[in-house]
Amino acid sequence: MMDDIDRMLIGRLQEDATQSYAELGKAVGLSGGAAHERVRKLRERGVIRRTTIEVDQAALGRAVTAYVLVDGGAWMGGSADALAAIREVEEAHVIAGPASVLLKVRTTGTKELQDVLRRIFEVDGVTGTQTVVVLETFFERALE
Amino acid sequence: MMDDIDRMLIGRLQEDATQSYAELGKAVGLSGGAAHERVRKLRERGVIRRTTIEVDQAALGRAVTAYVLVDGGAWMGGSADALAAIREVEEAHVIAGPASVLLKVRTTGTKELQDVLRRIFEVDGVTGTQTVVVLETFFERALE
DNA sequence: GGTGAAACGCCAACCAT
């Protein structure tokens, strides 16, 4: 229900999802039709969520990346929605450890970061935040 | 050198990069050809890095996500390469704050996480690590 | 920089093997 060929197909598509199925099939030792059918099933099963583009956030004006540790206990129910409503928050995870939630935030600058922190603080249950600013990103890549 | 239409095109393509340029053009009030030309230039300029697929990591067997704070000072030169060589490391950032580097790591389980931590420890300049395990991910999304 | 149309190539759907 998920062999090496499927993994190869996923790897190839992560690198370049614009290539033809004929090309894709040749790369993994399959015909175009067979490759297409496998990819169709991977999409159907939700292993492949969607086809998308990778954007240079800096080119879009988002120069500052920061991680925000959020303290506070009431993380049932609507808190996730309240965080999702803050558009600069790219990821939100519940974590084991010192804080309750870890957020990844991208903004155009420190000014906007300050504003985002203010809005995070207004979310129900939040009692405090600790912010870690990224100075340089070595890499952000797709696994496998 | 980057207007609202470009931003709309990027937003649409992030949601679904399989749609036709005709469709894309209609959505932003342009002809298919014009939409295609704009997207071509966005790729050329590197704003759009590549077209890729979004994969359900859990379906691939990667059930555990963790953030690793790495201590140690010698972060010039080859350290980034040494970290990139660890395939389970998805992101690596130099940060301002308590530790030097923040890593995002995905593994099949805690056993493999332990092994990854051991390999991180073997990288030159690393003097210690602190690991934060993700219990639940609210969301990981594309901005804009 | 955008439009509209024409030519080409690829994808998607079949079927027999």
Place this chain on the structure above:
DNA sequence: ATGGTTGGCGTTTCACC
């Protein structure tokens, strides 16, 4: 899963604006 075939659609290019 393959290979051949066919129909339809999207991409790409062109002259024109």
